[in-house]
Amino acid sequence: MALSKKPVTGMKDILPEEMQIRDYVISVIKETYGKFGFTSIDTPCVENIENLTNKQGGENEKLIFKILKRGEKLNLETAQSEKDLVDGGLRYDLTVPLVRFYSNHANELPSPFKALQMGNVWRADRPQRGRYRQFMQCDIDILGEPSNLAEIELILATTTTLGKLGFKNFQIRINERRILKAMAAYSGFPEESYDSVFITLDKMDKIGLTGVEKELLENGFSGESVEKYLALFKGMEEAKDGLAYLSEEIGGFLEEDVKENLQQIMESVGATKGSYFELVFDPTLVRGMSYYTGTIFEIAMPEFGGSCGGGGRYDKMIGKFTGNDVPACGFSIGFERIILLLMESGFKVPSQPEKTAYLIEKGISGEELCKVIAKAQEERKDGAQVLVVRMNKNKKFQKEQLTKEGYTQFKEFYKDPLK
Numbered sequence: 001m002a003l004s005k006k007p008v009t010g011m012k013d014i015l016p017e018e019m020q021i022r023d024y025v026i027s028v029i030k031e032t033y034g035k036f037g038f039t040s041i042d043t044p045c046v047e048n049i050e051n052l053t054n055k056q057g058g059e060n061e062k063l064i065f066k067i068l069k070r071g072e073k074l075n076l077e078t079a080q081s082e083k084d085l086v087d088g089g090l091r092y093d094l095t096v097p098l099v100r101f102y103s104n105h106a107n108e109l110p111s112p113f114k115a116l117q118m119g120n121v122w123r124a125d126r127p128q129r130g131r132y133r134q135f136m137q138c139d140i141d142i143l144g145e146p147s148n149l150a151e152i153e154l155i156l157a158t159t160t161t162l163g164k165l166g167f168k169n170f171q172i173r174i175n176e177r178r179i180l181k182a183m184a185a186y187s188g189f190p191e192e193s194y195d196s197v198f199i200t201l202d203k204m205d206k207i208g209l210t211g212v213e214k215e216l217l218e219n220g221f222s223g224e225s226v227e228k229y230l231a232l233f234k235g236m237e238e239a240k241d242g243l244a245y246l247s248e249e250i251g252g253f254l255e256e257d258v259k260e261n262l263q264q265i266m267e268s269v270g271a272t273k274g275s276y277f278e279l280v281f282d283p284t285l286v287r288g289m290s291y292y293t294g295t296i297f298e299i300a301m302p303e304f305g306g307s308c309g310g311g312g313r314y315d316k317m318i319g320k321f322t323g324n325d326v327p328a329c330g331f332s333i334g335f336e337r338i339i340l341l342l343m344e345s346g347f348k349v350p351s352q353p354e355k356t357a358y359l360i361e362k363g364i365s366g367e368e369l370c371k372v373i374a375k376a377q378e379e380r381k382d383g384a385q386v387l388v389v390r391m392n393k394n395k396k397f398q399k400e401q402l403t404k405e406g407y408t409q410f411k412e413f414y415k416d417p418l419k
Contacts, residue, residue: 010125010133016405021342022136024349026118028164029138029333036157038116038140043097045120051096052089056291056317063123065090090122094139095291095314095330102143102328103321112144114153118335130304130337139311141330143318148261151295152268154311154331159277162299165338166347168276170308171300172269175285176262177292177312179246182254183283187229189221195290197221197229202286209233236283243281265295291317299334303341308334349406354384356409357402359391363415372413 007013014022030040052064067088068074079085091097094117102113118138125133140157142150155172162170180201184194200215207215209230216226232249239245247259262281269279287296287310296312311331319325358376360369376386387407392398399410 008133010127012132018339018343020349020406021347022339025165025335025339025342026138029118029161030116032161032164033116033140033157036114036140036153036160038114038157040116040118041098041101042117042119043091043094043101045091045122046088047091047097047100049086049089051100052092054320056096056320059288060092060123063125064092065122065124092123093121094119094137094332095141095317098139098141098143098330099314099317099328100321102326103318106322106326109143112142112150115139115141115143117141130306130334130340132336136335138333138335139330140332141328143328144326145329146315146327148265148268148295150327150329151265151297151313154329155265155269155279155297156272158299158309158331158333159273161333162338163274163276165342167301167338167341169302170277172277172279172297173282173285173300174262174266174279174295174297175282176258176295177287178255178258178294179262179283180286182250182258183229183232183246186250186253187232188225189229193221198286201284202288204284233283242283246283262295287312295329297331301337301341303345304337306337308337308341310334352385352406354409355405355407356384356386356411357399357407358386358388359395359398359410359412360388361391361412361414364413368415 046067049064049066053061055061066082066086067090068085069087073087074085076085098115098117102109102115116139118136120134121137122134125131127133140154142154159172180198181194184197185191189197196219197216200212200219203215204212213226213230216229217223232246235249236242236245243259243262247254266279266281273279282298285296285298287298291314292312293315294313296310298310299308300306301308309332311329313327313329315327316325318328356379358372360372364372373388376388379386387402389398391412402410
């Protein structure tokens with residue numbers, strides 16, 4: 001039986017043309033985030049299964065690639081539950097590994113700690129456009145900063161990076177988990193049902209207000225609560241300042257500092273941001289992770305028609321590892337979706353070193369070959385990128401393929417100089 005030459009479903013091979021763009025985007029991300037004071041770290045791709053299944057990852061915990069125990073620890077005959085079989089899993093995001101990392105090394109790190117982490121994550125998800133089972137994530141997080149300076153810096157760093165990559169007219173949608181809970185409480189939904197309400201609300205952009213109403217009623221919630229809840233959204237649509245309207249309407253259900261905190265973030269970002277994006281308050285923004293405790297935000301790209309990244313504050317998560325809560329906030333760029341949009345737009349990596357291909361006739365060897373290699377080395381010392389390859393029979397097709405990889409000059413070397 002022949003071996004399969006195709007990658008596993010939901011994963012992909014990356015060709016040189018795309019890899020060049022990926023490398024460039026990574027360099028822009030690292031350079032830009034570095035200017036904001038973020039420091040690169042790395043963590044293992046495998047985490048203890050207990051860390052991945054602590055009921056903080058929302059729906060993603062259902063998508064974990066789990067790893068069987070190894071050697072003598074794995075006994076299929078005596079196993080009675082999954083715990084007897086599994087002790088690890090591939091990380092489904094970079095936040096859980098970061099929190100474990102910080103909990104383990106906090107005494108060795110500055111406070112606040114500004115972390116940049118890039119790496120592959122895995123989810124047993126249904127593959128679709130811009131969604132894979134193995135994909136790169138790019139996270140920046142600020143740990144140990146309790147004020148909204150963390151949110152402001154994260155938003156500005158992320159939007160500056162996207163601007164440098166040429167993206168315009170996108171939105172940063174912002175909301176607060178405490179607003180979501182206050183709206184649900186005001187409407188009379190039982191506290192234990194909040195997550196169910198939020199899951200339905202998260203579909204607002206797909207099914208609209210009518211669809212949300214229908215689903216909430218089908219889920220058994222009282223008509224009075226649903227009507228009161230939806231009236232808030234209708235009121236915000238009509239109000240000049242949705243946040244001010246909402247904070248006044250739900251009154252005592254909302255903590256006093258929430259409105260002021262959100263306004264400060266929006267005003268600070270608005271005063272310094274470029275003209276290439278818009279920051280908007282969106283009361284329908286939910287974010288799926290259960291670990292969010294405060295501000296949440298998301299990147300909305302018109303070219304993609306959906307989210308291209310997001311994040312928020314998760315002040316209670318480190319405490320689950322250490323017993324002591326540490327304020328934390330993070331923002332993740334949807335790296336794969338950004339690459340997809342750049343590829344579809346015909347993006348070309350700017351101002352790269354000139355790429356020259358040396359095509360050598362197969363008969364050249366010995367001293368003649370050494371001279372060609374030496375010539376290539378001289379050009380490389382001067383900053384040029386030089387590829388030395390044997391000449392194919394179909395030279396025209398070979399040049400076409402190299403042109404796709406960005407080679408603009410070709411130098412041909414023959415055993416017979418008269419050629």
